[in-house]
Amino acid sequence: MTALQIAKLVIETDTASVPPSINVRCAGAWTVRGIAPVEQQLTDVSASSARELVLDVSAISALDTAGAWLLHRTMHMLAQRGVKARINGLRPEFNTLLQLIAARAETAEPVAPVRVGLLASIGQHSWRSLLDFSGMLAFIGESALVLLRSLARPHRFRWRPVLHNLQTAGFEALPITGLLAFLMGVVIAYQGADQLQRFGANIFIADLVGLAMLRELSPLLTAIIVAGRSGSAYAAQIGTMKISEEIDALRTIGVGPQELLVLPKIMALVIALPLLTVFADAAGVLGGMIMARSKLDVSFDVFLDRLGEAISMSSFLTGVGKAPVFAVIIALVGCFQGFQASGSADSVGRQTTVSVVQSIFLVIVADALFSVVFNWLDI
Amino acid sequence: MNATTAQPLEANAVIDIRALHTRFGKAVVHEDVSLTVRPGEIFSLVGGSGCGKSTLLRAIIMLLQPVSGSIRVFGQEVIGLGDEKALPLRRRWGVMFERGALFSSLTVAENVAMVLREHTQLSAALIDEVAALKIALTGLPADAGAKYPNELSGGMRKRAALARAIALDPELLFLDEPTAGLDPLSASGIDELVKNLRDVLGLTIMMVTHDLDLLWRTADRVAVLDKGHILGIGSMNELSRLDHPLVREYFYGPRGRAAREQAWKKK
Numbered sequence: 247m248t249a250l251q252i253a254k255l256v257i258e259t260d261t262a263s264v265p266p267s268i269n270v271r272c273a274g275a276w277t278v279r280g281i282a283p284v285e286q287q288l289t290d291v292s293a294s295s296a297r298e299l300v301l302d303v304s305a306i307s308a309l310d311t312a313g314a315w316l317l318h319r320t321m322h323m324l325a326q327r328g329v330k331a332r333i334n335g336l337r338p339e340f341n342t343l344l345q346l347i348a349a350r351a352e353t354a355e356p357v358a359p360v361r362v363g364l365l366a367s368i369g370q371h372s373w374r375s376l377l378d379f380s381g382m383l384a385f386i387g388e389s390a391l392v393l394l395r396s397l398a399r400p401h402r403f404r405w406r407p408v409l410h411n412l413q414t415a416g417f418e419a420l421p422i423t424g425l426l427a428f429l430m431g432v433v434i435a436y437q438g439a440d441q442l443q444r445f446g447a448n449i450f451i452a453d454l455v456g457l458a459m460l461r462e463l464s465p466l467l468t469a470i471i472v473a474g475r476s477g478s479a480y481a482a483q484i485g486t487m488k489i490s491e492e493i494d495a496l497r498t499i500g501v502g503p504q505e506l507l508v509l510p511k512i513m514a515l516v517i518a519l520p521l522l523t524v525f526a527d528a529a530g531v532l533g534g535m536i537m538a539r540s541k542l543d544v545s546f547d548v549f550l551d552r553l554g555e556a557i558s559m560s561s562f563l564t565g566v567g568k569a570p571v572f573a574v575i576i577a578l579v580g581c582f583q584g585f586q587a588s589g590s591a592d593s594v595g596r597q598t599t600v601s602v603v604q605s606i607f608l609v610i611v612a613d614a615l616f617s618v619v620f621n622w623l624d625i
Numbered sequence: 626m627n628a629t630t631a632q633p634l635e636a637n638a639v640i641d642i643r644a645l646h647t648r649f650g651k652a653v654v655h656e657d658v659s660l661t662v663r664p665g666e667i668f669s670l671v672g673g674s675g676c677g678k679s680t681l682l683r684a685i686i687m688l689l690q691p692v693s694g695s696i697r698v699f700g701q702e703v704i705g706l707g708d709e710k711a712l713p714l715r716r717r718w719g720v721m722f723e724r725g726a727l728f729s730s731l732t733v734a735e736n737v738a739m740v741l742r743e744h745t746q747l748s749a750a751l752i753d754e755v756a757a758l759k760i761a762l763t764g765l766p767a768d769a770g771a772k773y774p775n776e777l778s779g780g781m782r783k784r785a786a787l788a789r790a791i792a793l794d795p796e797l798l799f800l801d802e803p804t805a806g807l808d809p810l811s812a813s814g815i816d817e818l819v820k821n822l823r824d825v826l827g828l829t830i831m832m833v834t835h836d837l838d839l840l841w842r843t844a845d846r847v848a849v850l851d852k853g854h855i856l857g858i859g860s861m862n863e864l865s866r867l868d869h870p871l872v873r874e875y876f877y878g879p880r881g882r883a884a885r886e887q888a889w890k891k892k
Contacts (some may be wrong), residue, residue: 264640278741278745278747278755278793278794279716279744279793280747282745282746282747284708285747285748285751286748303762310794310826311755311757311758311759311791311794311826312745312747312794315754315758316751319754339827340823343825343826346762346821347758348824350758350761350762351758351761360771391663408632447685477648489729540740543854588774588775589729589773589774590729590773590774591729592730592731593730
């Protein structure tokens with residue numbers, strides 16, 4: 247930065263007069279980039295004990311609104327403390343600027359951000375959670391109503407978005423779901439192999455992998471992947487549509503956003519998630535099978551024979567049967583959080599995060615409830 | 626003329642465009658466009674929708690790479706300029722986008738203050754005060770500073786965007802459709818504001834607009850763009866005498882006539 251672009255300040259104190267008067271000679275460029283060095287000096291000067299002060303500004307080469315504001319604010323502070331202050335040598339064009347600033351200064355009060363106390367913050371948080379909960383209930387009810395209405399008029403049902411969602415949330419999730427389930431099967435077999443070998447119970451590897459994957463891990467794993475992949479996408483899509491007023495536009499056209507955006511997503515996931523779960527079952531068992539052969543010398547034939555005996559139809563169905571429930575949870579939470587977005591790009595991001603966290607949480611809670619219920623029913 | 630800069634400008638023209646060609650894929654946007662913007666003037670680009678006005682603006686502020694030609698801003702070639710070298714240039718201009726482009730997660734005051742925080746070493750207190758001053762300069766009420774962009778009306782959002790554009794006291798201000806979507810009262814407020822900024826701060830202003838009232842009241846010179854060519858450059862009076870069917874329709878259509886009569890009455 248060249249010397250010309252910086253504001254300078256020379257402070258001369260006239261000690262002869264009592265009380266002392268101060269002469270401040272200002273020079274250089276009093277612009278937004280130049281005034282940083284003199285800001286503190288000016289604050290110090292205006293806090294000093296002098297009763298009289300002259301700001302000599304004749305050597306100022308450039309002045310912009312920030313510089314003019316600094317002059318204005320210094321004069322204002324001095325006047326408030328009862329100091330006789332005046333500005334000397336102001337150029338006419340700078341004077342117009344200074345007057346404009348002075349005219350606008352009254353309305354130019356920086357607004358202090360509102361601070362919220364701990365108690366109030368807890369209260370606000372609880373209230374918001376409560377509202378969120380009742381909003382979710384209302385959303386579920388609304389979705390159910392829309393579903394009933396659609397069932398009454400099946401010819402008006404929108405199959406296109408359902409197929410599209412099946413493609414994106416179901417078919418396109420096959421590779422990642424398959425890979426992760428396969429690896430999960432490998433890990434279970436690997437961990438179990440040591441223990442089973444110790445008891446000479448190699449063949450039970452099929453029971454271990456089969457039951458663990460089919461009953462618990464496949465449905466859960468698939469639900470978590472889909473919540474991360476599709477639940478978040480639902481929230482982001484609907485949230486963006488909400489803040490760009492597209493949802494409002496849909497309403498004015500007379501198309502219910504629930505009917506167009508939510509119902510097809512729920513339908514598609516309810517179909518896709520069980521299918522993905524079956525696919526994950528197969529991939530997981532395959533992983534376990536390969537591990538069983540390489541670590542425990544259990545051949546594929548033997549493994550599959552044992553698998554048929556170990557896994558009853560009910561084990562398979564309890565696993566797959568959980569999937570539609572998880573699907574409804576994921577789709578509902580994703581869509582609901584999308585509708586909760588408001589105003590800023592930030593809020594879309596926040597609601598998307600909340601949708602994933604909440605849907606995974608609820609899926610695991612539902613899974614726990616299923617375990618309890620199945621235990622009662624003795625399945 | 627320019628009260629805020631002590632140094633004489635290196636070249637006389639603030640913006641100097643020579644033989645500019647721009648293409649989007651196969652569609653030609655600009656063909657051989659040349660124009661200069663002089664210091665301290667309010668220069669306006671007009672033309673029908675899709676004639677390449679906003680694209681020209683985007684090319685000047687380096688959001689878009691033209692195919693060939695030269696654009697010099699403050700004597701510096703901007704085509705192919707690296708980010709490092711562009712920064713000093715970017716600090717010297719302010720841009721107000723058509724839809725405001727305010728950061729939605731920040732309040733209006735934070736939007737303005739953010740620019741100051743990035744580019745100056747002023748204290749936090751002074752930055753807040755200067756931000757509040759800029760907001761007041763654009764005619765917004767003081768409590769608007771604490772609001773988020775989505776809580777503002779369209780007109781207020783435009784003013785807030787303008788406050789952010791002038792945060793660094795730029796020498797050059799780009800305005801993309803400053804009055805589009807505003808009620809007549811707010812629009813004439815913007816007219817006054819643009820004129821005031823130029824007169825008091827000595828800004829050079831380049832704007833893209835459809836607003837004939839704004840043009841008659843503020844623009845020193847106007848360039849008419851059509852299908853990638855410049856049909857004419859001159860003051861509104863000169864252009865209104867131009868004998869080109871499109872220009873005539875523009876100026877002598879029902880709206881053009883009304884705006885012109887208004888402008889005459891004001892004078």
